[in-house]
Amino acid sequence: MIYRRKQVRQKAPGGFLRFQNNLKQCYFGFGEGDYIRLRDEFGNIWNGAAHREDDNSVRYRFRDEKGSTISGLSDSLGIVLRDEKGNSWRGFVD
Numbered sequence: 001m002i003y004r005r006k007q008v009r010q011k012a013p014g015g016f017l018r019f020q021n022n023l024k025q026c027y028f029g030f031g032e033g034d035y036i037r038l039r040d041e042f043g044n045i046w047n048g049a050a051h052r053e054d055d056n057s058v059r060y061r062f063r064d065e066k067g068s069t070i071s072g073l074s075d076s077l078g079i080v081l082r083d084e085k086g087n088s089w090r091g092f093v094d
Contacts (some may be wrong), residue, residue: 015030017093019038025040027039029039036048048070059073
């Protein structure tokens with residue numbers, strides 16, 4: 001009898017991420033699996049993670065060294081992030 005390992009969870013997408021808001025401010029960086037590291041135009045580093053949800057969407061959460069947070073969701077169209085002040089960024093994984 002052949003046993004096959006059951007895949008419990010799929011990895012979150014990795015690669016180059018780029019986010020931009022309506023004021024042309026950018027966040028960009030690389031991610032592999034669940035761990036992502038972004039940098040903004042001011043040089044601040046944002047560490048975060050991506051977690052796959054049950055409905056096949058991915059939830060992103062980022063935090064910088066000052067304690068500010070950005071979080072958002074992705075679907076088949078792209079990624080939308082929102083910060084504590086209500087600013088939103090749209091982006092993609094390449």
